[in-house]
Structures are given as structure tokens and as C-alpha cells.
Amino acid sequence: MDVDFSKVKKIYFIGIKGSGMVALVEILARRGFGVTGSDTQEKFFTDDILKKKLFAKYYEGFDANHIMSDIDLVVYSTAYNKENNEEVKAAQYKMIPMISYPEMLGILFNRKYGIAVCGTHGKTTTTAMLAEIFREAGLDPTAVVGSQVRQWRSSALVGRSDFMIIEADEYQGKFRYYSPQAVILTSADWDHPDYFPTREEYKKTFIEFVQKIPRHGFLVVCGDRSETLEIAESAKCNVIKYGFGKDNDLRIKNYKLRGGKQYFDLWYGGKELGNFELELPGKHNVLNAAAAVAMSYKFNANLERIYEALSSFEGTSRRFEYIGERNGAILIDDYAHHPEEIQVTLRAAREFFPKRRVWCVFQPHTFTRTKALLSEFAQSFEDADRVIALDIYGSARETQGGVHSKDLVELAKKYHRNVEYIPTISEAVEYLADQIGREDLVIAMGAGNVWEVAEGLKSM
Template identity: 45%
Template sequence: MDFSKIKKIYLVGVKGVGLTMLGQYLAAQGVEVSGSDGPEKYMTDEVLEKAGIKVIEKFDVKNLPADADLIIYSTAYSAATNVEVAAALAGKIKTLTYAQALGEVFNQKYGIAVVGSHGKTTTTAWLGYLMEMSGLAPNVMVGARVPQFDGCSLIGNSDYLVIEADEYQNKLENYQPKAVLLNNIDYDHPDFFPTEEDYKNAFIEFIKKISSKGFLVANFDDPIIRKIAQVNCKGKVITYAINEAADYVAYDIKNNNGRQYFKVKLGVEDEDENETRSYRFAGASLQDDRTDELGDFSITLGGRHNILNALAVIAAGVELNIELFKIRKYLEEFTGTARRMQVLGEFRGAAIIDDYAHHPTEIKATIEAVRQKYGNRKLIVAFHPHTFSRTKALFNDFAGSFAGVDELTIIDIYGSARERHGGVHSRDLVEKIKSNNQASGVKQEVKYISTLAECEKYLRGHAERDDVIVLMGAGDIFRVGENLVKE
């Protein structure tokens, strides 16, 4: 599709982060963009307003512009559930899903896709920031608001396009990447991928698309990626890990005053002691004899998972010929994205933090990072489980994810647009955690609260000075934090 000939686009479900970032990008190209969604307030509202995208807060067939060149819709909706999608698919105007439309844009560029179960948003934004500040003028699309981007997208004049690529509903089938950063593979989206093998295969098929001229940056701390990366990728495979055999190795990790400090060295696989590799640093070459050091790095983001994200960005930056001093400087300057351990402010002396964690692995990583930053201060977590299918499929993992939390509140499950109920309840999770704690002798206050309004009321009457309160989940629990910090 030739987007240069498209003048007017309409987006159904425009407040979703995917369509928001795509809409912001297209509007910056001079396309007239408008769309529709529900009346609820979203954190994307501000981004859409700044981008000049008109939003109609009601779904109605009459909203569809007769002179639109293209209609794009979120797959949160279908012809069966949304009147605008039904009319668009039955009409004469070309209509695409969000992933199909993003693929049309991505595949015409030097496309770099960041994929994996966790860390996509942070890694995409981090790499985009590094490339932008280093003068590469990239186009970047991130599934969250990035304060240093003033939105969800960066618009550049180069051929580079960096995207956060979601595996759900086989969206990866739409993209033909030149390069891929593969963070991790950790079973998720059980409503779409029936088995762990199905889920893993989505990533295998994706990295098979990389040509012999492309490259894959792969996390070798992940045992699944260790097995699949080199046997399935035709391009160059660049590996990274913490204290393990890989091309880029982080070690001597320290934490001080809210920062993480670490060293990076170039490594080789243990089985070939005589192997040498050449790494490019803006024209200079370092011969790897298993002792080469890249030196010291520091980052403002907490947690072991962000050391791994940083390594991915370092490795990709080197492959893109960015000078090492720039990589070091801009890696440290990056401040993160919205809803990823985002400090919203304080409520009566208690720190209020918003975090998007909605998978057991992400929950553990966030708790580790919070403890790293705030030490032994009283930690209160309000968790809003996201989707019934995920909660049911990973039930035991969720129940074991909250170690280190002093007080835990679990709210009714946030169902997606595709599911409103399904064989599990937040009360079940509360009882399982209590049972586990009793069996292991752990003292932890765990309670069920049905609604966000009740959660907010509870926290208002319960929070004390120096508490750390984390509002956790992929739904709209962030609203509780926003209300608290208004005082």
C-alpha cells in the first residue's frame, strides 16, 4: 500500500495504545486522522489531543467518513461486537486491522522490531531514544506514552522504523523485519495460544523472517531463546546475558542512590577458546580475546530485568554503528515510560507508584525493583488482575508472585473486550495466597476488594507516611493513583 496517496484515515478504537501510536505517526505525515472510542477517559487522550486527532466518544455507523481512504480497527472489536467495524467491513472503503496497517508501514522501512513477553515497551523506547539522540533520526512507535518523546511516537526523516511488536493474535505474521530484539519467551495469552509450544512457535516463525543481511539481538539468559535463536535465524545473531557466556556480558552490578551501575565485557562461547570476533565502534575495531571491556555503565531504571533491557539496547546500538560514548551517555539519560514503575507522586507522605505488570514474571520483577529502590519501607500492592483466561491459566504462578509485599489487595478481575467472565475469581487468588502463606509460615496481610473505588477508599484510610504503594495491572487501576496524588 502506498501511504503517500492516502489523505484521510479513520481509526475504530482509537484510544488503544496501538492505534494511538499509529495515529500519531500518520498525523505527523500529513494524513488527516480521526477516530472513535468509548467515553471513558484513557491515558492516551492527551496524546491524541496533542496530535490533533479528533475523537468521537461513541460508536455509530454515522461516524464513518464517506470520503476516508482507509479505515483501521482494533481487534479488541469485531463485526459481531462493533457496529462501525461491521459497516466498514461490509462497505467499499479499504479496511485493515491495526496490525495489518502497521505492517504496511513497517515493511516499507528498515524495520527493527522489539519482541518478547516482557520489556518490549521499555526496550523499544530506550533504543528509539538512543537512536534519536545519536542523530539517526528514527521513526519509533511505542505502546505507551514516553515523556522524552512527548507521546507514543517519534517521527524522523530516516528509513529506520523501530516498533514494539506484539505477538498476541499472531500479529507478528504481518511484519517483515530487518532486525529483531528478542527479550524473552514466557508463556502468555492463553486465550489465543492453547499451549506453551504454540506460543514459542510464534517467535520462532518470526525470527525465521530475518534475512542473511539482518540481525537478531537475543537474550541468552532465557533458556528457550538459547535453544531457538541460532538454529532459526539466517542473519547475524548477537547475544547478551548477565554473568553468562554471551557476546555482551553484564557483571559487577551495584545499586546506589536509585541508580544501577554495571560493567560490560565482550564474551565468546566457552567451547571455542580460540574464537575471535570483531566489534565495530564507529569505524574502530575491537578484537575479542575474551578480555575486552566496554567499561562502566549506569541506568536510572531499577531491577535486573532492566539490566537485560539495557544490554539489548547496547548490542543494537553497536550494530547500528553508534559510538560507544553516545551509547553510554544516552543509556543513562533515559528516564523510562509511562506505567512502568512510574512514580505518580505522594499521598500523605506515602509514595504512589503505577506499574503495568500483569504477568507473574513482571510482578516479581517490579517488586524486586521497588525493594531495590525503597529498601525496607512498608510495601503495599493493589493488584488488578487482567483477563480471566490469563488468571486461570497462570493461577499458581500468580499466587507465588507476591513475596516481599507487606500488604496485598486484589481487586476484581479486569476482563478484556473479548471476555467478561470465565471460571476464576479474585477471591480464589486471595484464598490461594493465604493458604500458601499459612503453609510456609509467611506473615502477609492479603485481602479482596471488589472495585477500584473501594480500593481508593481503603488506601485513603490506611496509607501512612513512608509507605510505598504500588498500583499494579494492565487495566485502569492507575486512576486510583491519579486520584490519590491530587491531594
């Protein structure tokens, strides 16, 4: 489906609080369209963006009566359909043109010089870094990021140039809507087993995506990972490899962690680009930065501006985000919900806070992922001193799935001596309140509502 924007004045968003959706709301509102919509009553970080930055009026709760006859276009989250959302059903009944979020994003993206950032891990941070470098370098991009970027207080940039940078999600076949001119591929570890039943099917979706890059475009790929290198072999465009390994085109050298910052040199094709610094913890974020630099360098971004953008980069919401303190214990919220993400996040915590006892409060996300990767999850907590597993946070499409958090705890005890099961967030907050002190670091970890643990401890 294409959209004739000359015939559109008012757009209604079903699921308006989603980070990607609110980015579209901002882009389209800045272009002069009337925007409104609806979502659940659950609190999101995007509430403040909608109310205080965009002054958008929206409903909390879904009701068919919200779908008025003056709406020209409905954009809906892929979490909703006519079977589970009365507003979708009402819009279809009234024959109002409808389009999904990824379709709408694709329409905007494909009309520009589109740069897509994809991969199992790191795509949110890498997208934000790349867009911030482009902004700092005067390339004035439009950008859509899957979380709030702290410097922007938003998940979007609305630029005037032909560049558009997006975080491209592989789930539910969304790649089919995007025709990129250039792509960053960070990783391709099997995920979303409810949609990709096998590792090969997951890998195939990335292969098909990089094959869409035209010959005059290019692919920036992590050269330290065998699965990304295999995928890159199918690309018909120029391929640029980045990483710590000696065979990479853009190579990270002389890595140091000092005074709460990461320092590293970058070399491209035998030429030293300079020494860079990063406040974000973890070598995985150095890799994310290298990917953003490799792409920016291809567009002749000024190296000084690249350095400035990275050294001042504050990160994104729910990515090792400092929430506050409780009894002197540091409270962190993190989105990690895949075994590798858990490992690198806990390793970063251990490196940055070597003298603190690290608590990981993990909320498994979706029954299908937990069941498919149960063994990997059980072995991912090595760098935590204490582990608490909450009940599984099911997706909108599932309520159970033949696995329980107790199964994870029992298996994890084979590899870790301090793992326990606490069912609910409120019980975890009550338990931790009396356990933690100045020697502790608590990481609330997962893609559900586990952030309420850190917020709950902070507000006590």
C-alpha cells in the same frame, strides 16, 4: 492487503486512543494525511497527545454516522469487528477499504529497515530505549512504542532515515504482518492462553518469527534464559546473546545499586564498552538496556551517545511510574500483569525502597490468564508486605471464565500471610487512604484500569 497511499487523503481510526494506534496517527499525520477517528469515552494518556500535540479531531463513542463517504481508508483496532462495533459494520457496508492496526503497522515497517523488539516482558521499555539511543546517536529513526515515552511525550518518533523500530506484539498472530531485518527477543514465558492454549504453541510463534530474519540480519537474544536460547537455535541469521552470564556476547559486569541509580559495566566480545548508569529501578531494566546497547552497537552508534541516552532515559508510562504521594506514602503505577513481571517489579521496589512497607494492589487481567497461571500468580508476591487483590479485569472478549480473585487470594495465603480481597477500585482507595503513611510505598499493578487507585489516592 497493501495500501496505495497516492489514493489516500483521509484516514479514519477506530480505537484511536490505543497507544499503538496514536503512534500511527502521529506518523501518518506528519506525512500529510488527514486523520480522524473514534474511541470509547474512557480516559487514556493518549487524550493529551491527540488534542494538544496532534490537534486531531475524534469522536468519543462509536456511531455508524461517523463513517462519512469522504473517508478513503479505515484502520481499526483488533479489539473491534462488525459484530461488536457499528462503525466497522458501517465501513464494510459502504465498502470503504479497511485494514487492521497490525496490518497497517506492517506495511509501514516492511518498507523500511525494520527492527522489531519482541518478548513476553520488557519489550515496551526496550523499544523505547533502543529508539532513544538511535535518536541520540543521530540515526533519526521512526519508532512505534506501546506506551508513552516520557521524554517524547508521545509513543512515536517520526524520523527521516530508513530505520523503523517497533514494539512487536505476539498476540493474535500479529507477527505474520512483520518482516524484520533485525530482532530483539527479551523473553518467552507462556502468556495469552486464550490465543496460545499451550506453552509449545506460544514458543512456536517466536520460533517462526525469528526464522523470518534474513541471513544478513541478526537476532539479539537474552542469553540468561533457556527458552530464548532454544528459540534462537532456529534462526538462520547471526545471533548476539546478552545478559549477566559469562557465555554472553554482550556481558553485564560489576553491577551496583547506589544512591537510587543502577551502575554496570558492559563488555562485548572481550572489549570493555564502558560504565553505564540507569535511573530506572530493577535488574530487569539493566537487561533491557543491555539488549538496546547490543543492537545499537551493531549499527556503530557512538558509545558516548549510547551512555547519554541511557543515563537520561526517563522511562515510559505505566512502567514503575511515579504518580505522587498520599500522607507521605509514595504512589506508583505499574503495568505488570504476568507472574514474572510482578516478581521483578516488587523485587525492584524492595531494593530501591528498603525501608518502606510495600503495598501491592493487584488487578488480575483477563480470566483466561488468571486461571492458567493461578499457581504462579499466587507465589509472585514474596517481596510485598501487604497484598490487595481486586476483581479480575476481563478483556473485551470475555466476561467470566471459571475463576475469581477470591481463588487467587485463598491460594496466595499459602505463601503470603497478608493477602486480602477488596472487590473494587473505589473500595481499595477508601481503605488505603486511612492505612498508608510516610513509611509506605503503594504500587497499583495490572494492565486494566488499576492506575485509578494511585490517581484516586493522590487526588484525595
